Amino acid sequence: MSTTTVLQKAAGYKAAGRVFNFGAGPAVMPLPVLEQIQQEMLNYKGTGMSVLEMSHRSAPFEEIIHQTEANIRKLYNIPSNYKVIFLQGGASLQFAMVPINLLAKDASADYIITGSWSQTAFKEAKKLGQVRAAASSESTGFDRIPAQSELQLDPKAAYLHFTSNNTIYGTEWFEEPVAPEGVPLVCDASSDILSRPLDISNYGLIYGGAQKNMGPAGLTVVIIREDLLARTPANLPAMLDYRLLSDKGSLHNTPPTFAIYATGLVTNWLLENGGLAETEKRNRAKATLLYQAIDNSQGFYKGHSQPDSRSRMNVTFRLPNENLDKTFIKEAAALGLEGIKGYRTVGGIRASIYNAFPYEGVEALASLMKTFQEKNS
Amino acid sequence: MSTTTVLQKAAGYKAAGRVFNFGAGPAVMPLPVLEQIQQEMLNYKGTGMSVLEMSHRSAPFEEIIHQTEANIRKLYNIPSNYKVIFLQGGASLQFAMVPINLLAKDASADYIITGSWSQTAFKEAKKLGQVRAAASSESTGFDRIPAQSELQLDPKAAYLHFTSNNTIYGTEWFEEPVAPEGVPLVCDASSDILSRPLDISNYGLIYGGAQKNMGPAGLTVVIIREDLLARTPANLPAMLDYRLLSDKGSLHNTPPTFAIYATGLVTNWLLENGGLAETEKRNRAKATLLYQAIDNSQGFYKGHSQPDSRSRMNVTFRLPNENLDKTFIKEAAALGLEGIKGYRTVGGIRASIYNAFPYEGVEALASLMKTFQEKNS
Numbered sequence: 001m002s003t004t005t006v007l008q009k010a011a012g013y014k015a016a017g018r019v020f021n022f023g024a025g026p027a028v029m030p031l032p033v034l035e036q037i038q039q040e041m042l043n044y045k046g047t048g049m050s051v052l053e054m055s056h057r058s059a060p061f062e063e064i065i066h067q068t069e070a071n072i073r074k075l076y077n078i079p080s081n082y083k084v085i086f087l088q089g090g091a092s093l094q095f096a097m098v099p100i101n102l103l104a105k106d107a108s109a110d111y112i113i114t115g116s117w118s119q120t121a122f123k124e125a126k127k128l129g130q131v132r133a134a135a136s137s138e139s140t141g142f143d144r145i146p147a148q149s150e151l152q153l154d155p156k157a158a159y160l161h162f163t164s165n166n167t168i169y170g171t172e173w174f175e176e177p178v179a180p181e182g183v184p185l186v187c188d189a190s191s192d193i194l195s196r197p198l199d200i201s202n203y204g205l206i207y208g209g210a211q212k213n214m215g216p217a218g219l220t221v222v223i224i225r226e227d228l229l230a231r232t233p234a235n236l237p238a239m240l241d242y243r244l245l246s247d248k249g250s251l252h253n254t255p256p257t258f259a260i261y262a263t264g265l266v267t268n269w270l271l272e273n274g275g276l277a278e279t280e281k282r283n284r285a286k287a288t289l290l291y292q293a294i295d296n297s298q299g300f301y302k303g304h305s306q307p308d309s310r311s312r313m314n315v316t317f318r319l320p321n322e323n324l325d326k327t328f329i330k331e332a333a334a335l336g337l338e339g340i341k342g343y344r345t346v347g348g349i350r351a352s353i354y355n356a357f358p359y360e361g362v363e364a365l366a367s368l369m370k371t372f373q374e375k376n377s
Numbered sequence: 378m379s380t381t382t383v384l385q386k387a388a389g390y391k392a393a394g395r396v397f398n399f400g401a402g403p404a405v406m407p408l409p410v411l412e413q414i415q416q417e418m419l420n421y422k423g424t425g426m427s428v429l430e431m432s433h434r435s436a437p438f439e440e441i442i443h444q445t446e447a448n449i450r451k452l453y454n455i456p457s458n459y460k461v462i463f464l465q466g467g468a469s470l471q472f473a474m475v476p477i478n479l480l481a482k483d484a485s486a487d488y489i490i491t492g493s494w495s496q497t498a499f500k501e502a503k504k505l506g507q508v509r510a511a512a513s514s515e516s517t518g519f520d521r522i523p524a525q526s527e528l529q530l531d532p533k534a535a536y537l538h539f540t541s542n543n544t545i546y547g548t549e550w551f552e553e554p555v556a557p558e559g560v561p562l563v564c565d566a567s568s569d570i571l572s573r574p575l576d577i578s579n580y581g582l583i584y585g586g587a588q589k590n591m592g593p594a595g596l597t598v599v600i601i602r603e604d605l606l607a608r609t610p611a612n613l614p615a616m617l618d619y620r621l622l623s624d625k626g627s628l629h630n631t632p633p634t635f636a637i638y639a640t641g642l643v644t645n646w647l648l649e650n651g652g653l654a655e656t657e658k659r660n661r662a663k664a665t666l667l668y669q670a671i672d673n674s675q676g677f678y679k680g681h682s683q684p685d686s687r688s689r690m691n692v693t694f695r696l697p698n699e700n701l702d703k704t705f706i707k708e709a710a711a712l713g714l715e716g717i718k719g720y721r722t723v724g725g726i727r728a729s730i731y732n733a734f735p736y737e738g739v740e741a742l743a744s745l746m747k748t749f750q751e752k753n754s
Binding site: 017019023026027028029031034035037042046048050058089128211219236237238252258259336339 | 429
């Protein structure tokens, strides 16, 4: 398709009532999922009520929560010695719950600092126990993922924490760091969870907010290796206690029922579309298109991240000056390409292209990059 | 309308796809709200995206969260020296956050025990500091609200905690307990929040999960007197820190955006329907109809709660034996009267008739009580 056709098509979507939402999160959801939610809103599967109105102890909701867990287990091929827990409070609450549950008073935990969110996780943990920075890419503006050889790892650490994708800077780990023998790897995967296959047995704990790749805001998923639940200290407040919440099957209190339902539908959609292997292919194709547009621009577009650390979820770049950034954002919005303004600490452009983001929206952005450069260089 | 007509009408609703949902929570929502959510699902007010997909930092969502707060302030006529905070984790997380923020190490807090939830709040607080039971109605099966004269209050308590409505037992405080001078009153209002006008200046803090009277599960509302924020200890985990969460306008991290949106619509609906004064009238009328059915049954239906402590939110009663309870529940379900089974520790029947529960559903239940008794006594 010609550049003009692609852009006309995008503008047509906007006129018809749907934009391409490049927002970093809460983010685009699959259109068939939204349509199903709409269709089931007043009467879920003949129950005569909305999922929004349904008891979390009812048979239809038990079916929903079990199916959602089963979908996540199937997508990641999660071994049977791992628990899946549904929680609230986002990754931000996990920044505290991880050390509260896993970091004993006399122990220390290692953190790899690759961006704002890992910095925040580190600071929150520091309030609760002893922590060390095992590596940091701050000196180069968080533009890269450290090599394994750069990590200064404590062989006795309570755990090694890293952030698998850095939303703000646009970097991503494609091979997880290797922790010393016996040290559990803990991962904040909020912004690339379910975006590609993982070998879960490499991890002690993975957590992520749902609102980027999995569903709506208000749900956090924790995948934890069973033996780590033994570390939870006695007498914790119930809502901060992994062991109790896991033992109660995420039904200690009323869970965020609607967010679990929507996440169930998104994970159905992922399974129907080839699971994580196919999801990864689609995500790779989308990211490649944008990075090629950057690399073929003779320096007009400057990527923030180092080529070997480039995120497939968040593509960050700058134009030759801030005025052009602004004009670009305005022209994009006119075509229905929304939410591309970079995070304030990085500036420029950020295109978030999570699982549900359609390829044709990426084509439209790449086309705009081409025509915009022709007009403005 | 005749009893038969009322029951035929209920069965007609069921056939048309909507039941009367007497569930204790998550609970019935106003039908016009569900219809608006359905209508806006793919394209919220011309933004080209669903609220489920919308950034919490976007202008349309800022409008939503501000309007939702403004609605709650208007409904309760909240004085300007109170903050309204939107949180996650339900009342269960507040059971910990209240003492974490308000109970200093050398202080003690008073709890009034009127049911399972206040017992749980008490137990959770005990994990975190010194607490006393100021009164309990456990010896009579939590069938009543203690009189002010029964309260053994500590004049130096950090706060006095009570549960304004007891979902399981069906009792409710219509006048809040009076705390000693200078002792802030803290209220778990999860099951009667926004059900009638309150004088907020009597309270230090009110909290409630949204999923009974206000909206969907996954949102907690905290109303706190500003001066109490000074008690929050330094260096708390951010997600447990009232002061920080209030200072950030509930946007420290991604809030449960969709639940806030839905709560905004429910509070709009309450305002459009006469605010809390009219809401209270409707709730009183519904409860009266059921309590009259109990009182006029010559003992066939036995109410659990003492007459002066009867909840307008949850009407609890038993039939002459458990087999009749079961038959009654079955006949009710056939007519589209769902979710009336009592909580396992109390048994019998529980009809939860929150704000959004329609009068005609209560009429149908009262009619069934009449015809069922005629057939079975």
